[in-house]
Amino acid sequence: MKANDEGGYSRRQFLKGCGLGAGSLVLLGQFGIHSAAWALSGEPVLKMVLVDYSKCTGCRTCETACSASNHPVPVGGKELPGLGNPYYANIRLHNFNPDVDVANVCAMCADTPCVRACRVEPDGETGRRALYRDEATHTIRNDSARCIGCRSCAWACASQRTGTISPNPATGKPERMCTLCGGDPQCVKKCPFSALSYVEVRNNRKFYGQGPEKIAAQLARNWYGTADFGGLK
Amino acid sequence: MSSKAGYHGVVLSVDLSTGKSQKIPIPPEDFDNFVGGQGLGIKILWDRLKRPGVDALSPENPLLFMPGPFSGLPVPSSSRTCVVTKSPITAPRKSDHSHASTVTYSNMGGFFGPEIRFAGYDGIVITGKAPALSYLVIDDAKVEIRDAGKFKGMRTDAFDRAILEELGDRKFKTVYIGPAGENLVPYSSILHTAGRAAGRGGSGCVMGSKNLKAIAVRGTGQPGVADHAGFLSALEKARKVLNGSAYAKSWAEQGTARGIVGNSKAGTESVRNYREGTFSEAEKIGGEAARRDVWVRDIACYCCPLACKKSGMTRGKYGGVVHDGPEYETGVMLGSNLLISDMAGLLKAITTIDDLGLDQISTGNVIGFLMEAYERGMISRSFLDGIDLKWGSVDATLAMIEKIAAKEGVGALAAEGVRALAWQIGKGSEKFAIHVKGLELAAHNIQANPPRGLSYATASRGACHMSGDSAAMQNRRAMLDSTGMCFFPTFEPALEEPMLSLLSAITGRTFDKAEFEKTGERIFNLEKMFNYREGFRREDDRLPDRFFEDAFTVGPKKGAVLDRDLFETTLTEYYRERGWDPKTSSPEKVKLKELGLDGLSS
Ligand code: SF4
Ligand code: SF4
Ligand code: SF4
Ligand code: SF4
Numbered sequence: 055m056k057a058n059d060e061g062g063y064s065r066r067q068f069l070k071g072c073g074l075g076a077g078s079l080v081l082l083g084q085f086g087i088h089s090a091a092w093a094l095s096g097e098p099v100l101k102m103v104l105v106d107y108s109k110c111t112g113c114r115t116c117e118t119a120c121s122a123s124n125h126p127v128p129v130g131g132k133e134l135p136g137l138g139n140p141y142y143a144n145i146r147l148h149n150f151n152p153d154v155d156v157a158n159v160c161a162m163c164a165d166t167p168c169v170r171a172c173r174v175e176p177d178g179e180t181g182r183r184a185l186y187r188d189e190a191t192h193t194i195r196n197d198s199a200r201c202i203g204c205r206s207c208a209w210a211c212a213s214q215r216t217g218t219i220s221p222n223p224a225t226g227k228p229e230r231m232c233t234l235c236g237g238d239p240q241c242v243k244k245c246p247f248s249a250l251s252y253v254e255v256r257n258n259r260k261f262y263g264q265g266p267e268k269i270a271a272q273l274a275r276n277w278y279g280t281a282d283f284g285g286l287k
Numbered sequence: 288m289s290s291k292a293g294y295h296g297v298v299l300s301v302d303l304s305t306g307k308s309q310k311i312p313i314p315p316e317d318f319d320n321f322v323g324g325q326g327l328g329i330k331i332l333w334d335r336l337k338r339p340g341v342d343a344l345s346p347e348n349p350l351l352f353m354p355g356p357f358s359g360l361p362v363p364s365s366s367r368t369c370v371v372t373k374s375p376i377t378a379p380r381k382s383d384h385s386h387a388s389t390v391t392y393s394n395m396g397g398f399f400g401p402e403i404r405f406a407g408y409d410g411i412v413i414t415g416k417a418p419a420l421s422y423l424v425i426d427d428a429k430v431e432i433r434d435a436g437k438f439k440g441m442r443t444d445a446f447d448r449a450i451l452e453e454l455g456d457r458k459f460k461t462v463y464i465g466p467a468g469e470n471l472v473p474y475s476s477i478l479h480t481a482g483r484a485a486g487r488g489g490s491g492c493v494m495g496s497k498n499l500k501a502i503a504v505r506g507t508g509q510p511g512v513a514d515h516a517g518f519l520s521a522l523e524k525a526r527k528v529l530n531g532s533a534y535a536k537s538w539a540e541q542g543t544a545r546g547i548v549g550n551s552k553a554g555t556e557s558v559r560n561y562r563e564g565t566f567s568e569a570e571k572i573g574g575e576a577a578r579r580d581v582w583v584r585d586i587a588c589y590c591c592p593l594a595c596k597k598s599g600m601t602r603g604k605y606g607g608v609v610h611d612g613p614e615y616e617t618g619v620m621l622g623s624n625l626l627i628s629d630m631a632g633l634l635k636a637i638t639t640i641d642d643l644g645l646d647q648i649s650t651g652n653v654i655g656f657l658m659e660a661y662e663r664g665m666i667s668r669s670f671l672d673g674i675d676l677k678w679g680s681v682d683a684t685l686a687m688i689e690k691i692a693a694k695e696g697v698g699a700l701a702a703e704g705v706r707a708l709a710w711q712i713g714k715g716s717e718k719f720a721i722h723v724k725g726l727e728l729a730a731h732n733i734q735a736n737p738p739r740g741l742s743y744a745t746a747s748r749g750a751c752h753m754s755g756d757s758a759a760m761q762n763r764r765a766m767l768d769s770t771g772m773c774f775f776p777t778f779e780p781a782l783e784e785p786m787l788s789l790l791s792a793i794t795g796r797t798f799d800k801a802e803f804e805k806t807g808e809r810i811f812n813l814e815k816m817f818n819y820r821e822g823f824r825r826e827d828d829r830l831p832d833r834f835f836e837d838a839f840t841v842g843p844k845k846g847a848v849l850d851r852d853l854f855e856t857t858l859t860e861y862y863r864e865r866g867w868d869p870k871t872s873s874p875e876k877v878k879l880k881e882l883g884l885d886g887l888s889s
Contacts, residue, residue, distance in 0.1 A: 108584070111584075111585050111586055111587035111591075111594040112586055112587055113587035113588070113589065113590055113591050113592070113594065114398075114589055114590060115361065115590050115592070118361035118590060119361070122361070127515070129515045129516060130516075134515055134516060134519060135519060137360060137361070137509055137511070137512065137515075137518070138360070138361040139405070139507075139508070139509040140405075141405065141506075141507045141508075141509075148457060149457060149480070150457075151444070151447050151448055151480070151481050151610075152598065152608045152610070153480075153482070153584070153586055153598035153610060155586070244526070246526075246529070246530040246531065246535070246587075246592035247587075247592075247594065248531075277583040277584065277598075277599075277600070278583070278598075278599075278600045278608045279600060280608065283448065
């Protein structure tokens with residue numbers, strides 16, 4: 055199912071493609087219980103970049119790959135990937151002492167606390183706030199023309215989920231929401247240690263949707279028997 | 288936009304005496320000729336110190352933090368920062384200049400070099416001396432010197448946390464000294480991420496002399512490249528060679544620690560203060576044992592697909608968090624060289640040395656020397672302040688480490704290194720004071736490895752195991768350490784071509800093998816010019832007597848010993864190959880002209 059991998063797949067298409075109604079068993083076999091549940095419940099199938107913390111070495115190659123592909127530059131009339139300045143990456147490494155590195159990326163929350171926190175009223179036509187879930191890619195996007203830079207989304211994400219949203223220091227508008235690279239995540243491709251994978255969102259996975267400090271504390275306790283990172287939160 | 292592709296075109300120059308900082312432009316030809324890292328560092332050092340005999344601990348001596356053209360770009364393993372300064376450790380046998388010493392350079396991995404380039408600089412140059420203990424914060428263009436009084440005496444592990452807490456953002460990359468550096472122990476190191484160090488050559492002591500506890504850098508920018516498309520395609524090739532390769536996997540498995548057992552078996556390990564080349568208990572402190580009992584994860588430096596750093600924990604009397612180790616150098620210098628085979632005890636020593644901010648290699652070497660002098664009855668227990676410094680004793684080693692960092696009692700003399708100890712003790716102890724030019728040798732023993740002896744004897748910073756075992760290797764190494772790339776991935780021969788393409792695409796200057804080596808030769812020769820000007824001559828390129836007199840008594844290389852005549856012949860050949868005068872070791876005019884260094888000679 056190529057279309058599914060690319061993420062641009064609506065529930066209606068999915069149902070059509072599977073001939074749902076008659077064959078929900080087939081569907082179960084093909085897509086697993088979660089997709090089936092999604093199809094039946096009317097929720098969009100969500101995919102995300104999943105980190106295996108036991109494999110991640112903290113090398114930050116993913117940051118450079120993300121930045122390069124999401125910030126292309128025009129070179130000789132062509133758009134080429136950028137040079138991968140990690141500052142602009144949507145996946146970011148958080149380093150701790152004792153040595154724990156947590157790659158942090160949008161969890162593609164089904165209930166989008168970030169969007170719900172947006173202060174901008176939904177648009178009459180599209181129903182979108184300034185922050186919204188894109189229908190095609192299912193990723194979180196910002197309509198910077200309507201965004202007022204209030205940082206409510208970033209706050210909601212940081213206090214309830216991963217904290218991946220980073221407001222632009224000058225405008226306050228949200229940045230660093232994973233784009234899933236249009237369904238072909240470059241971070242997953244370029245990670246030298248196969249620590250990343252592109253998977254369906256399941257909120258019962260260990261560490262799902264948690265912020266880096268929380269994850270780091272659990273890892274450090276496991277690995278070193280201590281989670282004293284000093285006072286910085 | 289800089290006038291030279293691949294660079295910002297400027298270094299940040301900070302004078303701690305006046306508190307002023309400024310961006311200083313670097314002439315484009317200096318980037319062409321000296322590249323970055325070690326090379327550009329030595330060029331800046333040469334330009335700033337116009338006369339010999341400047342006291343390394345004076346405000347005048349610049350302390351340089353040098354990334355290279357790879358730094359800040361996603362080039363595999365482009366993680367290194369080269370710290371360059373005038374050595375507070377080395378000295379020639381005789382010289383007209385009272386504070387004569389060599390250049391020194393020390394290369395560390397991690398994330399600091401790339402961050403310097405993110406912040407918009409091709410290097411940081413520190414001069415002067417702050418009126419009180421301070422730290423430097425570089426936040427892109429914003430530069431600030433802050434009071435570090437409350438951090439005085441703080442050990443590096445605690446400081447690593449405390450400084451980030453103070454700065455309020457983990458994205459700052461930091462380097463710092465420990466109590467040893469503050470106390471001006473000559474062989475003090477500069478730490479980064481609590482477990483990575485610019486260890487060799489005393490850069491931490493120079494930092495301490497400037498009253499500089501730490502530097503924190505955070506940046507948002509990036510240098511450009513000359514050929515964008517060329518860069519991307521060479522990058523893909525380099526990644527293809529390394530990522531997931533058999534070589535990368537095997538290197539990740541044990542890192543340098545594989546050598547602890549490997550070199551012991553080969554008879555090339557520093558054991559019992561260099562008396563032997565094989566340690567019968569190497570397995571107990573080797574990579575396999577560490578993988579089984581200590582390490583919990585593999586850690587990589589910036590964009591590195593090798594991940595040879597290991598962290599873990601130990602339990603029991605010496606238990607605790609282990610940031611790194613054992614590595615080859617740390618494991619051997621504090622393990623085999625001291626006949627310590629208790630893994631937890633060894634790691635406690637390694638961790639303590641990092642925590643205090645000492646160089647692992649010199650510290651292990653000094654303690655080995657003292658253990659031998661004690662065993663031979665040349666020094667008494669009261670000379671050692673009551674420490675029963677017997678071979679293999681972890682507790683005595685730990686006590687000695689603390690004394691050295693505090694320069695307390697016997698530690699004050701031990702802090703000066705084995706050369707000073709041998710002068711003081713006399714009784715023929717000079718024979719087993721294992722140093723060259725005053726810098727202690729590292730964990731590679733040489734009775735059965737003569738080429739490594741040449742590396743130690745002729746390296747620009749004193750006994751250096753990394754310099755290279757021949758002139759050609761030294762040239763390549765000096766060049767590599769000027770790019771910002773780590774040495775370890777270059778064991779993979781297939782990396783060479785994409786690495787050269789990357790360098791060419793970034794700088795816009797074509798680097799083939801020959802040009803790469805020639806540039807390294809220029810760098811190495813400028814180091815030699817510096818050292819020669821200070822008064823270093825052929826008689827300083829010598830090895831301790833032990834290597835010519837004490838044949839190994841155990842192991843596969845039993846009986847191995849260096850031949851003095853052969854060593855001298857090799858040295859003469861080496862000078863000839865280099866275009867240096869075999870009598871004095873002075874670089875010949877023709878050679879300097881060929882390298883474009885004739886205009887620099889003084
Ligand atoms: S590229 Fe992979 S191993 Fe490296 S930091 Fe990212 S997730 Fe971790
Ligand atoms: S992780 Fe944050 S940005 Fe992503 S969907 Fe959840 S709340 Fe929104
Ligand atoms: S910053 Fe913009 S997107 Fe975020 S909540 Fe405010 S208005 Fe909405
Ligand atoms: S999927 Fe793409 S946008 Fe998302 S973190 Fe990975 S590289 Fe960045």
